Amino acid sequence: MNKNATAQQPGAAVQATDIDAQLSALMELAPEQLRVAWRRHYRVPPPRGLSRDMLIRAIAYKIQEHAFGGLSKSTLRRLTTLARALENPEGQSREPYPSLKPGTKLVREWGGTTHTVLVLDDGFEYLGQCYKSLTKVAAVICGLHRSGPAFFGLKRAKARFGGRSRSSDGGGAGNG
Secondary structure, three states, rough: OOOOOOOOOOOOOOOOOHHHHHHHHHHHOOHHHHHHHHHHHHOOOOOOOOOHHHHHHHHHHHHHHHHOOOOOOHHHHHHHHHHHHHOOOOOOOOOOEEEEOOOEEEEEEEEOEEEEEEEOOEEEEOOOEEEOOOHHHHHHHHHHOOOOOHOOOOOOOOOOOOOOOOOOOOOOOOOO
16 A cells, blocks of 8 residues: 555545554654645645644544544534634633533423424424524424524523523513
8 A cells, every 4th residue: 555645535435454554654754744645635734833743633633534524513513613712702601502412302382382302413303394403493483583592491591681691581481
């Protein structure tokens, strides 16, 4: 096997021994060869000052990602949320609502009916239909736009004026 051949053809069956060989070969590459491998996998030059160890780890990740698949949509959403929180330290320091694991059931009574929503890897299921967001599910249930996380009690609803949170009732109680 060619030590420098680290890319696989899309859709090709990849054996674990091939991946192991590619990962082992990375350890033998000189810094300039690692930068070339980085450009091949990421299609941009590597960041300046990145250590040899970090170059190897990032390239190894890309090799494995190509062979076995990347992160799930829910994990990517969570990472995006966390990155935004880091970019805006004066804003919310935590996620707007708790992380929901696939298989979790959310239950809410509305209009005299109990509504159950199933959390999926990449969305939510309600009455046999899949939705991308809880807000869309809340709109189907209520007939109008509402914050899905607030509707299901995952975060406090904002007060209409002043921007402060309501009491711990989650904003669900109130004048009809």
